[in-house]
Every structure is written in structure tokens, then in C-alpha cells.
Amino acid sequence: MMDSSERLQYQPAIDGLRAVAVALVLLFHGGWTLFSGGYVGVSLFFTLSGFLITSLLVQEFESTITISLKAFYTRRMKRILPASVVCLVIISLLAWRGHFASVEGLQTDISSAALQVFNWRALFRGQSYAALIGASEPGPLDHFWSLSIEEQFYWLWPIAMLFIMRKTMKVRDNAQIRAKIIYIVTFAFVVIAPVIAKVWGPNAAYWASPARMGEIMVGASLAMWIRTSNNMTRVKSSGSLLGCIGLVAVLVSAMTWPSESGPAYVGLFPIFAIASAATIIGAISIGRFRSVLAHRLVVALGRRSYGIYLIHWPVFVLVDENRFDLAKGTLFTFRVVITVFLAWVSYALIEQPLRHGKFSWRNTFVLAGSSTAAVVLLAMTLVPKPPTLFAAEVDAGEVSLGREQSSVQSIPTTEVDQLGNQEPIKMMVLGDSTAVALGAGIVSWAKEDLSRARVAVVAHTACGFARATSVEDNTGNFRRDCDQTLGPQLTAALNLRPTVAVLMVGLADSGPMIWSQEEGVLQPNDAKFADHIHSEYRQLVDQLIAGGVKNIDWLLAPHPTTWWLGNLGHAPESLRTDLTNTWITQLASEYPNIIHIIRFDQWLEVKEENGDRSWRPDGLHLSEESALKVMNDLIGPILLTH
Template identity: 30%
Template structure:
């Protein structure tokens, strides 16, 4: 093999710069970069291309791969910046707790440092769309770094094995083909969240970059690409690049094609761009190598690392989401990335001592990380907006199991073996949106405080999830939840839990999602319940079908809670959200009233009782005007919900109105 040493190529730095700028623009919510998250996909492909090229060059020069040296280089390249970012996140949360009011940052930091953050997100049922919601971790973006590090851990070893013998190289090509083809075909069989976050699916993009590097190495060994390829690879790279730009502009988080094998297509286009750019010095390659873009590419790692904590921090200010906020975000991120590159990353990478101020800066960062872990380790969430944010120990202690089987419409006792019947505590599955999750967190805490005398509950709720199916929301982040999270959560998980545990009550609380404007014709027209007959028809159909599905699955009673008035900031303080003033909530209430004609379906005017004082309410119960604080939700559990459930269980019937 005569592959020469792989030389640094400025044009590739320019491509790296464009990719990170796409990600930043996406996180700034610029509409022209609604698909900017695909910049991460290009990073995966570029990483596969560069790492493979470097390993091939090393093997060509020495006949072997020094894996110890490879991993040492990776650690020196990646770890310093990551540690500084972890410290920055800790400092940010300590200085402005509103940046991250809810999760235990110490846990996130541990997963981030262990390079397993993508699996942490999957285990917590967090989606990529959660980046733009409340409770967003300043370390959420570490998922992609984790994917790369997991691949880096295995890939060089495989390369060493496949390069050891010529015969093994054919096996390597076969394995590479399988790594590209199989996950692409299987992506449509899993949830969009799994297809986006799981390593076994994202390694495909890396593998496409590997294939591009192997192809380029083959051309070099043969003295050049075939004449036809030489003639078209430059123009093909331009066309592929233009296609990627178009995709970034037109794609959104809710575009289902992305999660159904589309990421492989993006990677293939990226590979064509790389092959058309590598080694070129004129045309587009010259533009990509221009100093400004190249400098952005050189510090792209730092830009990616530090931008998310910075963006979240700026968002907490009143001006943070406007044009001024965008400028502050970009300037601050750029300064941090440049300082990190020159004062920390490069000295460590080149094994230069961190003298003077650099040593002090690194020491301070390390100390801040340690202090931050200690201070935040036991920080309890104050507001919960998704099921996975609920205290896992409490949730497990009082969650539904197959041993909790009972029905509200029949007997409320179960016979003890060989003895008299014993009272059965109410068993509840709570389903709904982020308001349901915030209430459910406190209901779980209340039950856990008295597990033998309260009841059992499982919460199945997440932001933007209602019962009305299909269509599109206008907000792309909410739209991604509508497509990626809600269908499985509401229409698969809830029936499955009900079938397995047969709860007395399936309690439904949806405050806003089923009143938001929605389009079922690709955005040509938009409808809301107050104005659209089609929307009202869908509302009635889906609510009735959900109730029937839960009853058929084994629920004793499907109980709808009318929500309290949600209040949002309209610029001059909190005011009732649109649906509470335009008639949309009344439409939903009328639908629920109709569905409750079934004796196993009922409703309770939770919102009315809460607003009028029949249920004890306090100032500060809902810090943002919508979601209950954990303390308020637990108080509601103690004083209202669990006593109500106990009385309903004793009565053995579904209520239909005030109780």
C-alpha cells in the first residue's frame, strides 16, 4: 500500500465551519435553517472520512496502527474542552438556576463525562425536540459527542484487525456494507427518537464517511480516479452541496423522512461533497478554504461545546430570544471557543505546559466543576414537565404493576388468600401533556409519602401531547413532539400499561395541545376548535376512540380533568392563553361531556374548582402560569386528588361533573 501521509486540507475546515454554523443557526431558531440539525449528520460523515484517512496513512507508513497513540490523541483532543464545558454548565446553573429548573445536573454531567449521554436521553425518554423546551439540560448536546466517542472506541480496533491481513479486508468491506445498509432498512421499524439518538443507527453516517475515505485511498493507490469520475466528481460535489443546503432550508425536526433512512441519504450527499473537495485547490474548494470560514472550522469543536450553555443562559433574559440575544449568543460563544482553542485545547493537544494564566484558568475550571457537582448533586426539581423528570425511586415505589389489577366499576376489594376481603387503594394511570406531568410529579410524591394509605399511580405524559392525532403544529419544536413522541406515548404506551395493570382510573389532563392551531393539509390551511368544523370532528372522534380504547384495555373509568386556566406572558404580564378566551376550551369540554355519556367515562371540573377556590390554591403554584411546581402538585395530591380518588373508588362509579 502506498497511500501517502494524509495532509491537512483547509477546504475541509471550511466544510466543518459550514456544518457548525448550520447547527448554531438551527439552535437560534432561524427559519432559513430549520434543518440545521443535519449539520451534526455531516460531522459524523466527516469524522468517519478523516479518521479513516489518518489510520490508512499511518498503516501505509509503518505497516501497523498504534492504537495506544490513537486513543491518547483522542483524549488530548476532546477531553479538555469537554471538562471545561461541564464546568461552564455547572457555573451557569448555579448563577442562574432558571436556566435549568428541574433535572439533576450532576447526573447529566456523569453521563456526559462517561460518553453515554445519548443512551441517557433514550433511557429518560427525552427527545431531541426537548432542546427547545423547559427543563433543557445545558449538556443536552453531548449526545452527539457520545455517539462519536462510542464509535471511536471500537472503530480503530476493527481497522487494525481488517488491515492486518489482505484477506481480512474483504470481510471488512462486507461488514462496512452491513453497517450502512441494515440500520438504514431498520430505521423505519423504531421510533424517530431511537433512530435519531441510538448509536447503532447513527453509526451509519460515520460508516458512509469511512467508505468515502476507502474509495479515495483506492484512487490514490491507482494513481488517480477513473477519467469519468475525475471529470464529474467536482461538479457532483457542487450539486450535492447545493442539495444539502436545500435540505437544511426545507427540512424540519418533524420531517419523518429523516428518521426513516433519510440520514443515510444526507450522509451519502456529504460523502460526495467530501470526495469532490478532497485534494482540490480551485473552485468551491478555494472558497471553502477562505480564511474566515476556515477559522470557524478550526474552532468548530469549541463552538459546538459552548454554544448550548450560552444560548440557554441568554434565553433567560427578557431580550434573549430576539436579535440582540442572537448577537450576544454568537459573540459570547465565539469568544469562548477561541479562548478555549488557543489557551487550553491546543496546548494540551501539542503537549505544551499550561503555564501562568492558562494553568490558573484550567485549575479554576476544574474547581468549578467539582463544586458544581457537590452543590447540584441533591438539587430536587421544582417544576416537572415530562414523565422522565419524576423522581424515579418514588415513581417505582408507587407505580402500577400487574398486581394492582382492580376496576372502579365493580368491586373495590380483593379477597385475601384464606381470609376476608381487604380494601383496595385507588390505582391510577395519568395521561396527558406537560401540565399532566407537572401535576403527576406531585401526585407521585404524595403517594410515596404514604404508600400504604393513598394509592398507586403511573404517569404517562409529555409536552405537546394531546389526544387529537395527526397534522402539524405551526411551531416546529412542538410539531416534532407531535410526530416523534406523542403517537407512541398516547396511543401505544397508555393502552399497554392499562392492559397490563388494569387501573381503576385512567385520568386524562390535556391543557393546551388539543386547542393549538393545526393543519392537516401540509400547511395550506390552519384550523382551531373554535372555528373549524373539521377540527371539532377530529376532536370528537379521537376523544371517543381514546376513551373506548382505554376501557377495552381494562380501565375501570376514564376520567377527564378540565384544566385550570393557563396563563402566558403576552408582554405585559401573565394573561389567559388564547384557547381560554376564544371558545376552544369550551369546545373540548363539550366533546368530553358527550364522550362521558358512556358510564365508564366521566369528568371532573378540576380547573373550575381550582380557579374558584373549592380546591386550595396559592400564589406561586404555577411559576410559569401553566405548570404546577412540585410542592404545589404534592399539596394538591394530599388535599384533593388522592382523597377524591379514594372516595370515587369506594363509590365504584365514574363522576360526571362537580364532586
């Protein structure tokens, strides 16, 4: 039976259920096939939230004849935001340092997580949950979708409850009327979930808030049912039995539901929520079931379940089989130990102190808003865009010195994963705008046959390999962009472990430069200039080798044509090109088995000898079509020999 004196008091067994829920998620994300449906743990969380929040709101209204929205939102912000903000800041800093290198749209992921709309971000991205979690390079915030759904519920449900409670205050038998209203709302969401799946597809059934709200509302309905007409007395002798049956149903679902199809993707989660509701009844009923869930260790884990859930996925992404050569069970244990330890630290140093801190509602709102804005700003300014994998859609004809690099798109990694056992070459393209243009051809070449290569393009207009200030850079914008390209973006690309690098630089490294104020402006024909260039180029090559690159194919740039309109006025472009090619050739002699010189200059000179402008329409940069020809006829065969 239920202890009526404790009906709305703290129940340790509820935290025990939280521990069960988060354990299922950990097992699922750990890749244990026995728990292919371990994602149902999130659904259990949803139903628990609906039950607890509704119980608290009803209790508050019955005690005070109102619901203080300010107090409710203040409590939620103090409970949820501190650890969440810290997590997002740490993810941003790790990304800035080159981690999560190939995660596309991480800036938007962080912003969406901070703004509590990550589930909609995931839906509009067009990937299924299984594909997202199972990707070869998963994002560190892919688990934030469920937190976003709960937070959306927290924002809307108190307002709805206050409206319902006030409108029924003067109605006879208002408790029953309120309960029936909640039942109707719940039924509507239960019905709409499969409709959403049918009309908008399985992804919407999983990600969309309306499709998942039924699970939360089942918990809300349970809270209303318990509070009306002493309904718990009807199950007083079977509360533990119901809890056991519910838990068995939860575990069976966790072990039998497939990860990529099945009930989860056709809108049947609200039906599963009935099992979750049964476990809640068992947890609040006196009996053996509650006693087991109220074990001190289980409760301790449950009280930290928010931190465990928040932290576990970034840890799982970072601590993976590529970085740690461990057996599956050992790796999983290692991940869980790290996760639980960090969650314990977060609970003691972040969550509890701030949750119980004496902040007014006004200060809490200001801190919440400012910290959210700060996270979004941090993501936009600090998190580098990833190197582009299969960067197509580069209009090379629009790339020229002084213009921004064209935008690029990407092919999902899953297309490569479907190739079977054939392993594509991992390669990167580095250089200035001539490399941007060439990169379009390399990408098109790779896309023609996905078994050929995976390509990371790390190139930017006017960005050579000299880390100096160009006299031609009047605004300083190019230096800033180049620091980003040769810094975080290059580091991120190397984290992909490419084995081949294709380098090309045209005029970017052969104009007047300033390395130090003491030296002043150095001209490209100065001995000190050449010394700096050799040092910079060696540093780059050593960095590539340290990053796992085995072969560096360095193209010698051809002379700009007579129709090139970008005359820079300091030295004839042909002379500047020759200087750069000389430096590259000299460096190659120091790395005979690594740097391979490709005489692109001679090859293209023959193609253009009759004034054929189709290769380089602007006189300097290849068009996308001609870049593809270069790949097929010259570079591609060389790459495939490595």
C-alpha cells in the same frame, strides 16, 4: 484533480466544511424556519469524522505495520476532553447557582455526557430530538448526543481497523480486500438504519448509535476508496463539480427536511451521507470549490467548530427571549457572537495548550479518568434536583416527621404547551412535611385540568422557614436538607417565575432552636425566638416578592389530632401550632395585599369533629385523596381568583 503529494496532509478546505456544518446547526438551533433541517450539519460532521479517522489509521498502519491504540486514544482525549470537561463543570456550577431550574434529570444528563453515552440517555428518555430542542425549558446539554456517538466511534473503530489490517496483511491485493470489507460493513449499517426506524421507531433512528453509524462509515468507505487504485484520478476533472453538487444537496436538505419528521426519522441519513462524501471529494480536489472553502476566515471558524458546537447550545439556552427582549435576528446575532468569542477563548487557552501538551499516554489516561469521575461526582453532589413540576405520586400517608420526602414524577412540559392560548397559573408550594402532603393534592388538582396551573413543589420533611438548628435534629441531616431546599431549590423554583406561592408549616418552626452559640437554645415562647422567626419569615416573603410572586396564600395549620404518633416531647403540639399560626397572622398584617391567610385550621376542624380519620390518617398529614378534596373545596377556588 487531487494533489497526490497532499493526499493525507492537512487540507484547510476540510476545516471549511466543518464551518459549513456548524453554521447549519447554529441556524437550526436559532429557530430559523428556512433551515428546518439544519440538523444535517451534524451528519456532515459524522461523515467527515469517518473519513479523517479512517485515513489516519490506514496511513499509520501502512507506515508502521501497526496502529498504536495508546497513541490514538491519547490524541483523542487531549483533543476532546479538556473543553468538554470545562463545559460540564461550568454547567454544573451554573445549575448550582439556580440556572436551568426546571431541567429534569440534569444530574444524569451531566453524567451521561461525561461518560459519552448521552445519545442513549436521550433515547431512553423517550423524547424526540425536535421535542427536546423545542421544549420551553430545554436542557443545556441536549446537543451532547452527537458528541457521544462520535466518541463511541473513536473508541471502537481503531480496534476494528487494527483487526482488519492485521488479518489481511498476508492476503494478496490486501488494499482492495480491506476496502471491500469496509464497504460491506458500511452497506450493513446503511441497511440497518431504516430497519431500526421501522422496528424501534423514529427516536431510535435518530438517537441510536447503530442507526447513525452508517453516516460515519460512508466517510470511512470514501477514505478506503480514495486510497485504492488511484480512484481519485477518475474524478480529477470533476472534483470541484462533485463538491458543488454535494454542497447544494446538503443545503437543499437543510432547507427542506422538516424538523419533526421526514428522512431523518426513517433511517435515511446514510443516504444523505453520499452528499457529504461528495463535498469531501470537492474539498480535497484542486479547484475553485476547495479554494472557497479554504478562505482564511472560513478555515478559522472550522478549526474552532468543536468549541463552537460545544458552547453554542448552553449559550442559546441561557441567552433566550425571556431574559433578553430583542428582535429574533438581533438575539441570534448576540448568541452567535458570544458563542464564537467563548469558542475562540477555549481554543486559545484550553484546547490548543492541552492538545499539544507533553503528557504521556499513562498520565493522559489517568487525567481523563479522574476528570470524568470528578464531573460525575460534581453533578451528583452539587447540581440540585429541580423543583418538581406537576409532582404527582406523592404518598402523603408515608410522609411524617423524620422520614424522607417521597419521590415525585413529572408531566412533560409539552402537555401544557398543547393547551392553546390559555395560560396556566405558575405556582409553587413551600413548607415542611405537611406541605409535601398538601402538594400531592395540589398536583392532582392541577393534573385534572392542565389549563389550571403549573406547580413547583419545594418542600421537605422537617423543613420550615427558620434557618436555624433544631434541637430535635439529632443528626443534622434535616438542617442539611433544609439548606438545600431553601437555597438552590428555592432559587431554581423562583427562576420559573411563579406568581402564586402556597405556604404551610406545621411543627417544624416551633421547637427549640439554636440561631447562635452566644444565644444558645431558645424556646418557642421566648421573645428572641419570636424576633428570629419574624425576621426569617420576612426574609422569605421578600425573596418571594423579588422573585415575581404576586400572591402568597398561607395556610394556618390545624392542630395535630389525638391519634398523632409523633409526640416530640418539648411542648404540646397544639400550643406549638398556635404559636406558628400567630406568627404567620402577625406577618400577614405587614403585607396586606400580598399575604392571604387561609383558615385551613378551622375548616379541617369541622371536617374532623366526629373523629373522621380519613382526612389525616396519621393525625398530621393529609392523604393524597383528602389533599385533593381540600384543593377542590377550599384552596382551588381561592387560587383561581388571583
